[in-house]
Amino acid sequence: MPTYAYTAIDPNGKTIKGKTEAENESLVLAKLHEQKCHVIGITEEKSRGSRSGAAIATPGKKVKLRSMVIFSRQFATMIDAGVAIVRCLDILEGQTKDPALKPVIAQCKKDVKGGMSLTDAFGKHPHVFSRLYVNMVKAAETGGILDKILDRLATFLETEQEIRGKIKSAMIYPILVLIFAFLMVVALFMFVLPKFKELFESMNVEMPAATRALFGISTVMRNYWYVGAVAIVGGVVAYQWYRKTDRGSWQIDMLKLKFPVIGELVQKMSISRFARTFATLIHSGVPMMRSLEIVGETAGNRVVAQAIENARNAIREGQKISVPLAQSGLFPGMVTHMIDVGEETGRLSEMLSKVSDFYDQEVENAVKALTSLIEPCLIVVMGGIVGFIAVSIMAPIFKLISAVG
Secondary structure, three states: OOEEEEEEEOOOOOEEEEEEEOOOHHHHHHHHHHOOOEEEEEEEEOOOOOOOHHHOOOOOOOOOHHHHHHHHHHHHHHHHOOOOHHHHHHHHHHHOOOOOOHHHHHHHHHHHHOOOOHHHHHHOOOOOOOHHHHHHHHHHHHHOOHHHHHHHHHHHHHHHHHHHHHHHHHHHHHHHHHHHHHHHHHHHHHHHHHHHHHHHHHOOOOOOHHHHHHHHHHHHHHHOHHHHHHHHHHHHHHHHHHHHOHHHHHHHHHHHHHOOOHHHHHHHHHHHHHHHHHHHHHHOOOOHHHHHHHHHHOOOOHHHHHHHHHHHHHHHOOOOOHHHHHHHOOOOHHHHHHHHHHHHHOOHHHHHHHHHHHHHHHHHHHHHHHHHHHHHHHHHHHHHHHHHHHHHHHHHHHHHHHHHO
16 A cells, blocks of 8 residues: 655644555545645655656657647547546547657557556656646546546646747747848848948048948958857857756846846746646645645746745745745735735635736737837847948948049
């Protein structure tokens, strides 16, 4: 019989920890509820010699978010209709068009047929089923509400996909303009300016300092273009390496939050994801400590994840979640106050959902404001560059006309 370690708050408000043997996690929850304890977290202890199927990671291609939405929605519909899990997986395997998802479903079907739980079968594929997904399925199997949880997961993934789509569509135009501007400037320096340089030198025209500097840059770009290419590639490689280090990832994430205009957008996106993920997990019955652990992993920012980890530590000491979140300075007062109200009234998931909805709209507005700011900035910068090139070229031409006159 498996052993479960639990952390809970007794009726006197004290945090208690202990271990108990039970056939499954739901029995442990029922036992603690009978004792009027508020459960914070439950984990199954594994023996050193045993190997859990959920710990096996299988590499594979990245599955599209849209495919996971369809998979979850169809799975929920079939479970609600009373179709057996193995039969559902068999149907989903035949229907899915994603080449990366199809073999994963087939393996999950095989594992479930062999007696493995759906949670453990999904846990073997962390590149497809995130910890959020696996833990919600585990809570669903424990509570017998798999159809509702899968439907909730599909809604969560749809919201995530919608937000990503809005951001991508809003950023396409500025990125295309930036690429076109860069290519135009490179073409001017590589092909147009050398022609003017040959013309002025052949006619012995006296060139101003700005024109000579412009032609010098053009000569360097034509003769040593590979240096620039190596520098760009080297910079990208160095950035990727530094970002993978603990210190580098922390500093880069901190810089993202402090950067003008962009930092506000990153902060709002992190708060929106935190609230939406936390609300979904709490509403699905996942214990609070485990929920916060998953939320921290999916925050997408090391600084925000550390603030969430501090909240977990505070809960262990019997404090509220809102206190360490407010002390971090990353969560606005409106967010922490709503979380505080949710804790006091027992409607935490509802309050978090409202926070998520509010910040989803804030993210959309921030993206629109950013794109509207980028466009005129690009026009001004490009106008300045082209204007400088035009003036630098026209000055020797005026001198040449004067000399001819």
